[in-house]
Amino acid sequence: DISHNKIGLEGCEAIAEAISMNTKLKQLILNECDLGPKGASTVMMGLSANISIEALFFGDNALGDEGAEAVASMLKVYTRVRHLDLQENGIGNKGMAEIATGLKVNKTLVFLGLQWNELGSESVVPLCEALAMNTTLKSLHLLGTQIDAEGIRRILESSTDKKFDVDVAFGAAAR
Known part of the structure; x- marks a missing residue:
């Protein structure tokens, strides 16, 4: 856990080099590192x-839509x-559309944390399209976004998994 350190681009390069050679590390926690x-x-x-x-934890790193492309x-x-946690990164509708393209082909992700990002109703369609194709995602956290109840309903209906849950508040929506 390297969280709460301002590691800068040079630090990111060192981390990238280290993880490219490491065969034991199971999770990378870089919350609030100003990436x-x-x-x-x-x-x-x-x-x-x-x-x-x-497992990747990249919370509160100002990734924005450009980082969402990566x-x-x-x-x-x-x-x-x-497990991918991207909470509080300033990701908007454009970034969600990018992430959705990755979700369409990804076959391993079971958890995606997008809470407290700038997602709105425009995020619903690409997310629903991705969930209709993705068979592995089980849990999606959207607390603190601007996606309304109708959007959440559409997201739940688009999932191929009958046990899929969406965390939208202090409780969770599930089907």
């Missing part, structure tokens, strides 16, 4: 050679990640 989109992209590139990391690219090719 930004370039730092996130650098770390995601390091994952391409990693065979062990299953996440989407990672989801398309990295086949180990099962």
